[in-house]
Amino acid sequence: MARFVFITGGVLSSVGKGIMTSSVGKMLQTRGFKVTAIKIDPYVNVDAGTMNPYIHGEVYVTEDGGETDLDLGWYERFLDMDLENDNNITTGQVFQTVIDKERRGDFLGRCVQIVPHVTDEIKRRIQLVAKKSKADIVLTECGGTIGDIEGLPFLEAIRQMRLEEGFENTLYVHVALVPILDVTGEMKTKPLQHSVNELRRIGIQPDIIVARCRQMIDSEALRKIALFGTIPEKAVFCSYNVKSIYQVPLILDEQGMGEQISRRLALPHHEPQWTAWEKFVNAALNPRFSLKIALVGKYAGLVDSYMSMNEALRHSGVACQTEVHIDYIEAEILEQNQNASGILQNYDGLFIPYGFGPRGTEGKMRAIQFAREKDIPFLGICYGFQLAVIEFARNVCGLERANSTEIDPDTPHPVIDLMPEQRGVTTKGATMRLGVHKIIVERGTLAHQLYGSEEIFERHRHRWEVNPQHWAVLGKHGLVFSGRSPDGRRKEILELPDRFFFLASQFHGEFKSRPVTPSPEYLGFVRACLDKKLEKSPSKTRV
Ligand code: GLN
Secondary structure, X not given: OOEEEEEEEEOOOOOOHHHHHHHHHHHHHOOOOOEEEEEEEOOOOOOHHHOOHHHHOOOEEOOOOOEEOOHHHHHHHXXXXXXXXXXXXXXXXXXXXXXXXXXXXXOOOOOOOHHHHHHHXXXXXXXXXHXXXXXXXXXXXXXXXXXXXXXXXXXXXXXXXXXXHOHHHEEEEEEEEOOEOOOOOOEXXXXXXXXXXXXXXXXXXXXXXXXXXXXXXXXHHHHHHHHHHOOOHHHEEEEEOOOOHHHHHHHHHHOOHHHHHHHHOOOOOOOOOOHHHHHHHHHHHOOOEEEEEEEEEOOOOOHHHHHHHHHHHHHHHHHOOEEEEEEEEEHHHHHHOOOHHHHHOOOOEEEEOOXXXXXXXXXXXXXXXXXXXXXXXXXXXXXXXXXXXXXXXXXXXXXXXXXXXXXOOOOOOEEEEEOHHHOOOOOOOOOXXXXXXXXXXXXXXXXXXXXXXXXXXXXXXXXXEEOHHHHHHHHHOOOEEEEEOOOOOOEEEEEOOOOOOEEEEOOEHHHHOEOOEOOHHHHHHHHHHHHHHHHHOOOOOEO
């Protein structure tokens, strides 16, 4: 039988519940327990797929093609495991199921209500993950902040779970901000106290409280949190600012959080095995080299839009003992500014991420052209791959006004076109080509060298692809497609063999990048950036 840990957040959003959930999972995993993690998103969307990354951050894609909240990415990276679409529960999904049942007549004669029908469906979904995963401990993070209207049915469901599963099989962790006043330097616990009170009003008494604070909370703050939270002082922890996010489980375990959770859940005692994790963290904190990479995108103002990409670049950096500094450049700036090369010339590598729609595409192509002509290491992902094809078609193959039909439906050379199976698709939710697909990698290419295999599996999220009618002309001018779908109908990787490192993929390697096993395409890129930089000025790169 599984045990359940629920993580709630208070005072404000972005308090780090995702990292907390991942860290609790890591503390239990290093003690030898099998864990899984669920993210509850109280919004009415069925999934994150139709949301603007500028508002909500990146859409994280699971192996099975779920378009989920980016917190699933943190769970996967921390726990080094693949989760499923079912690990992300939203109000939209819950209501859709309940309403479908009502229409079928499953509740015939009855009034369908939030309690019990909606709350039962929430519990069913949590139990489903518990059953399928066979985990010893199921972590459930409740998105949003205590006090939000839309979170109430979920909180009610997890409150009921204590009654059903028993005290020793359920644990509530509440994470809340403790601000420090600029003027007096005082740590203020009052907002946290209020959020605990709000939680109790709903019927949930937290077992553990984590104060999220800029620095380690002092004994006075700790005493107050324990007193007003009605928990022993040894159940209060502090998640203070650290240099690397991967330190969080270590600093919490050091304070005794892993032991406290284990005791409270009556788990058999196991010594945590931190060696591998510590090794990674130490490497992350002690780089020998540094790199500056330009990421040119249309969501450059919000780092969360590129979360998995940032992390994949960092994982690769750690593997190369290198600190990777990313500058986010708004693609449109390169369109307005005549001196695009002035903006781009001081970077060790150029990275073009995913994207949708026409905004900023010309700017991204300018950047790609610059990288290609100046031979700066280049990695393009998804839209970055498609735009690299367009740039090459225009500027090398001489196909004037070549474009994607996504950007210019009337282009004379649609080198990127809608996939045939997308043509009849009219609805937007979960209808892209999604999730993991097999890719055949051409022997003797850079891609083959990076992946060390002729068969790889990577995750996707797109509607457009390289138009087969233009494969020949692109190839004739030197563009090598080094990866393809097994049936040969779809191009997946491109490279320019005469460049130092010029590679792009239709798939998203970042979704499978893990701290100690970085994505091969990202690792290849970062290593190339470093090699090229060392070649140019070997003495200047040490940090
Ligand atoms: N807009 C492109 C497509 O749908 C690329 C998508 C992406 O970058 N994820 O094919």
